[in-house]
Amino acid sequence: MTISEAEAVVMDVLWGKAPRTAEEILAEVGPSQNWQEGTVKSLLNRLLKKDAVHAERDGRRYLYTPLLLREQYVQQESKGLLDRLFGGRVAPLVAHFSEQRKLSEKDIAELRKLLAELDNEQH
Amino acid sequence: MTISEAEAVVMDVLWGKAPRTAEEILAEVGPSQNWQEGTVKSLLNRLLKKDAVHAERDGRRYLYTPLLLREQYVQQESKGLLDRLFGGRVAPLVAHFSEQRKLSEKDIAELRKLLAELDNEQH
DNA sequence: AACTTATGTTTACACGCGTAAATGATTGCG
DNA sequence: CGCAATCATTTACGCGTGTAAACATAAGTT
Numbered sequence: 001m002t003i004s005e006a007e008a009v010v011m012d013v014l015w016g017k018a019p020r021t022a023e024e025i026l027a028e029v030g031p032s033q034n035w036q037e038g039t040v041k042s043l044l045n046r047l048l049k050k051d052a053v054h055a056e057r058d059g060r061r062y063l064y065t066p067l068l069l070r071e072q073y074v075q076q077e078s079k080g081l082l083d084r085l086f087g088g089r090v091a092p093l094v095a096h097f098s099e100q101r102k103l104s105e106k107d108i109a110e111l112r113k114l115l116a117e118l119d120n121e122q123h
Numbered sequence: 124m125t126i127s128e129a130e131a132v133v134m135d136v137l138w139g140k141a142p143r144t145a146e147e148i149l150a151e152v153g154p155s156q157n158w159q160e161g162t163v164k165s166l167l168n169r170l171l172k173k174d175a176v177h178a179e180r181d182g183r184r185y186l187y188t189p190l191l192l193r194e195q196y197v198q199q200e201s202k203g204l205l206d207r208l209f210g211g212r213v214a215p216l217v218a219h220f221s222e223q224r225k226l227s228e229k230d231i232a233e234l235r236k237l238l239a240e241l242d243n244e245q246h
Numbered sequence: 247a248a249c250t251t252a253t254g255t256t257t258a259c260a261c262g263c264g265t266a267a268a269t270g271a272t273t274g275c276g
Numbered sequence: 277c278g279c280a281a282t283c284a285t286t287t288a289c290g291c292g293t294g295t296a297a298a299c300a301t302a303a304g305t306t
Contacts, residue, residue, distance in 0.1 A: 004293060008207070022253080038296045041254065046293090060253055060302065074208050074219060081204050082220075084131070085197050090220045091233035096197060097205075097213045098237060110214035112238055114221060118231060127263055145283080161266045164284065169263090183272065183283060 001050045008073070009033060010043045014053065015070040019063035124173045131196070132156060133166045137176060138193040142186035 003011065013025050026040045044064060047053045052068040079088075086092040094111075097103055103111075126134065136148045149163045167187060170176045175191040202211075209215040217234075220226055226234075 005207075006294060035294095036296060037253090038298095039294075042295075045255075062254080075223060077204060077208060078216065078219060079225075081200060082225075084128075085200060089230055090217065090226055091230040091237070093201065094213065094217060094234060095237060096201060098241065100198060102202075102205075103213055103241070107212055107214040108238065108241060111217060111234065114214070114218060115231065115235055115238070118221065118226070129264060158264095159266060160283090161268095162264075165265075166263095168285075185284080 002076070003047065003050060003052055003068070003073070006039075007043050007047055007050075007052070010040065010047060011052065011066055011068065011070075011073065014064060014066040019056065019065045021058075021061050021063060023061070025064070125199075126170065126173060126175055126191070126196070129162075130166050130170055130173075130175070133163065133170060134175065134189055134191065134193070134196065137187060137189040142179065142188045144181075144184050144186060146184070148187070 009029060010025060013028050014020060016028075022037070022040055022044060025044070026035065026037055029035060029040070044053065044055070048055055052066065054065045054067050055062040056065070057063075082088055082090065082093060086096070094103075132152060133148060136151050137143060139151075145160070145163055145167055148167070149158065149160055152158065152163070167176065167178075171178060175189065177188045177190050178185040179188070180186075205211055205213065205216060209219070217226075
């Protein structure tokens, strides 16, 4: 059961801070997304059906908490792309960005550090 | 105008070798995908509408050629993911795979080489 | 108790996608 | 020439998505 892009926007809010009410979610996401309240409610209900969030009654409203972890989601998404486009290998992906000149100085520095760490830990 | 996943499967065949007839595409993709001929035709027509492929009549059938380049497609897809999930920065993405233990020895070697090259060329 | 407000639940609707069946057109064969 | 085979084009249909309107319900207010 995959979660859609609009649903992921809602999850993002919850990953930022939870639990939250529908209203709070709308407040954070409405401006950029131009959504109505009903839209957010629908998305939350679909996420409930998909067991991606949990809702706990709090008086008249619900508090929503993510069940699906950001890490899991990121994992699925990136693995999908990696497999589909780069034969499941990371180096070609980085090479791609490199050719596209999408590697910032900071990226390069961090990559270097990462490799150095891998060198030590050997894991 | 984005191209869907099933459409991308067809594009993949064409990126491998073009021009091709619908029949050839089916032959290459049918087994793994379990598609009927009509399915491939529909996908080709949708790709035509999206200007992702070009069709040239050849007697009774058409020869299809990709207009959208693989590089463009890969670019869009990866940028999308990168922006949505890693704030547009490459290093965090690689770090993610690293944590997931998805970096093969070969990946690491290649990344190292890549960084070395970047070092020289300074581009 | 009736009315308003806040919130959630149900229903809707158009669009793209995956998948194909139905139909149409062209051509080779008997 | 008429029929069968070969392609292509049109139509279909269920499902998920993006987006919300309509409806229901509970709680606070007069």
